[in-house]
Amino acid sequence: MENLKALSYELRRDVMDIIMAGKAGHIGGDMSVMETLVSLYFHTMNISPENQDDPDRDMLVMSKGHCVESLYAVLAKKGFFPLEQVLKEYSQFGSHFIGHPNNKLPGIEMNSGSLGHGLPVAVGMAIGEKMDGRSARVYVVMGDGELAEGSVWEGAMSATQYKLDNLTAIVDRNRLQISGTTEEVMHQDSVEERFKAFGWNVLSVAGNDVEAMNAAFDEAKAFKGAPTLIVANTTKGCGSPVMENKASWHHHVPTQEEYDQIMKDLKEREEAALHE
Amino acid sequence: MNKISNRQVICEVLLENAKTDKDIVVLCSDSRGSASMTPFFNTYPEQSVETGIAEQDLVGISAGLAKVGKKPYAFSPASFVSTRSYEQAKVDCAYSDTNVKLIGISGGVSYGALGMSHHSAQDIAAFAAIPNMRVYLPSDRFQTRCLFEALLKDQKTAYIRVGRNPVEDVYEEGNVPFEMDKATVLCEGDDVAIVATGEMVKPAKDAAALLLEKGIHATVLDMYCVKPLDKEAVIKAAQNAKAVITVEEHSPFGGLGSMVSQVVGAACPRKVVNLALPDAPVITGTSKEVFEYYGLDAKGIAKTAEEILK
Numbered sequence: 001m002e003n004l005k006a007l008s009y010e011l012r013r014d015v016m017d018i019i020m021a022g023k024a025g026h027i028g029g030d031m032s033v034m035e036t037l038v039s040l041y042f043h044t045m046n047i048s049p050e051n052q053d054d055p056d057r058d059m060l061v062m063s064k065g066h067c068v069e070s071l072y073a074v075l076a077k078k079g080f081f082p083l084e085q086v087l088k089e090y091s092q093f094g095s096h097f098i099g100h101p102n103n104k105l106p107g108i109e110m111n112s113g114s115l116g117h118g119l120p121v122a123v124g125m126a127i128g129e130k131m132d133g134r135s136a137r138v139y140v141v142m143g144d145g146e147l148a149e150g151s152v153w154e155g156a157m158s159a160t161q162y163k164l165d166n167l168t169a170i171v172d173r174n175r176l177q178i179s180g181t182t183e184e185v186m187h188q189d190s191v192e193e194r195f196k197a198f199g200w201n202v203l204s205v206a207g208n209d210v211e212a213m214n215a216a217f218d219e220a221k222a223f224k225g226a227p228t229l230i231v232a233n234t235t236k237g238c239g240s241p242v243m244e245n246k247a248s249w250h251h252h253v254p255t256q257e258e259y260d261q262i263m264k265d266l267k268e269r270e271e272a273a274l275h276e
Numbered sequence: 277m278n279k280i281s282n283r284q285v286i287c288e289v290l291l292e293n294a295k296t297d298k299d300i301v302v303l304c305s306d307s308r309g310s311a312s313m314t315p316f317f318n319t320y321p322e323q324s325v326e327t328g329i330a331e332q333d334l335v336g337i338s339a340g341l342a343k344v345g346k347k348p349y350a351f352s353p354a355s356f357v358s359t360r361s362y363e364q365a366k367v368d369c370a371y372s373d374t375n376v377k378l379i380g381i382s383g384g385v386s387y388g389a390l391g392m393s394h395h396s397a398q399d400i401a402a403f404a405a406i407p408n409m410r411v412y413l414p415s416d417r418f419q420t421r422c423l424f425e426a427l428l429k430d431q432k433t434a435y436i437r438v439g440r441n442p443v444e445d446v447y448e449e450g451n452v453p454f455e456m457d458k459a460t461v462l463c464e465g466d467d468v469a470i471v472a473t474g475e476m477v478k479p480a481k482d483a484a485a486l487l488l489e490k491g492i493h494a495t496v497l498d499m500y501c502v503k504p505l506d507k508e509a510v511i512k513a514a515q516n517a518k519a520v521i522t523v524e525e526h527s528p529f530g531g532l533g534s535m536v537s538q539v540v541g542a543a544c545p546r547k548v549v550n551l552a553l554p555d556a557p558v559i560t561g562t563s564k565e566v567f568e569y570y571g572l573d574a575k576g577i578a579k580t581a582e583e584i585l586k
Contacts, residue, residue: 126340
């Protein structure tokens with residue numbers, strides 16, 4: 001099996017190149033959510049360029065759409081489009097590789113960008129899959145700052161009303177948002193207790209540990225009768241001390257010097273992972 | 277007087293089609309009674325989804341259902357679905373290009389005495405401004421049936437507004453000229469062109485009859501398709517007339533009047549007078565009382581026509 005820990009650092013380096021090429025991107029969240037996406041696309045989900053039109057495929061809604069650069073890196077690695085195309089076209093005039101997911105691109109199911117939309121949409125998908133008796137699973141990735149949107153809780157309510165055990169939601173709990181910590185801006189603790197109160201099966205795991213994420217997704221698949229929420233406890237900017245846990249790196253574009261240091265740090269972690 | 281409301285007809289059409297088309301799904305936000313959809317929920321519970329009082333959820337869930345191949349029809353009072361869930365309509369339906377039909381029930385001032393929170397005088401403007409969103413206001417029960425039979429055949433999103441109460445027939449059973457996205461010409465005359473939509477079509481038609489008694493000849497267009505607007509029909513009607521009147525149960529801004537004025541101004545400049553609700557909270561009353569007060573009834577429309585032709 002592929003070394004997914006090493007892959008997570010390799011793909012972070014692709015994210016760095018995408019952001020440097022487009023001179024834009026939400027780098028902090030891109031780095032925190034990487035293991036979630038790597039686990040989804042390389043361990044958990046039944047999805048590939050070959051079955052992307054198959055009604056039985058698993059589906060992801062990237063509700064924290066601003067972290068699209070990490071999704072581009074993962075989808076490119078998965079073969080949906082070449083990384084070179086992303087590097088050339090991202091944020092350029094007339095491009096479909098924009099700063100939020102859009103379904104004119106292969107591998108992207110739903111457009112997002114405005115926060116709080118993904119969970120209700122995923123609920124609709126999961127209800128539809130159940131209506132048709134398909135075994136496909138639906139995944140939705142949200143940010144923790146996003147949980148301040150009321151529509152998230154409308155979706156949370158309906159997911160348990162309809163007993164959507166084919167739905168898994170992930171909260172990228174990096175505890176930072178653009179203006180500061182989530183607890184300063186709008187308190188979210190405890191995300192776990194809140195979702196439990198809505199009737200969800202809740203798992204709280206080390207979100208930058210890809211094996212922990214794999215195990216959590218496996219457990220969610222096996223759980224019956226209610227949707228599962230995985231609280232992925234992550235570090236914003238995970239991958240280099242230059243950017244880790246800094247709210248100012250929410251959408252900072254690295255200087256050349258910062259880029260060089262981060263790439264070096266990422267390469268070191270990748271090498272270390274390969275030799276574990 | 278007809279006793280069947282347009283919303284009841286929508287339920288009939290969906291009930292008929294859901295028998296063979298298992299992808300039809302009806303969604304309500306604690307609004308199945310107001311939407312006349314209780315028979316559908318009772319007959320096809322497995323094709324019905326209740327979201328509770330949560331319009332954002334209603335529209336988001338509809339988009340997700342459409343994404344996996346369903347044909348969702350989401351019903352909620354027009355006042356709420358056009359504002360509370362506006363962003364879901366924009367992003368999850370129009371931008372994501374999902375086949376969601378949004379039905380605004382009790383549209384316009386249907387909820388007369390309930391106040392501005394329950395009036396939808398902005399829905400045409402709001403939805404027409406969204407790329408890839410269509411806007412339809414059928415005029416009577418017969419046209420409502422034709423429209424929904426046509427909508428069932430397409431795969432794109434749309435907003436449809438209907439009122440709460442039964443409205444007088446514009447057409448006759450068995451004689452309902454209807455072509456999708458083409459205005460219906462109710463009568464032709466070379467003095468004034470009256471372009472109306474939704475429940476304003478009947479008073480516009482009656483106004484033409486009143487005008488004819490005075491020797492004034494009017495063209496009346498039933499513009500149930502506000503977007504895409506049938507521009508050809510507007511231009512043709514305007515070219516043959518001395519002036520144009522638009523009539524709508526909507527704010528004076530951004531609705532049918534604005535759209536017709538744009539077309540006429542660019543293609544064949546004529547005087548255009550927009551009859552609409554005021555840019556203010558609407559006076560308390562039944563729909564009939566409100567329409568009479570603001571000159572949106574047959575007499576008011578005819579009076580406006582006479583004045584501008586003087």
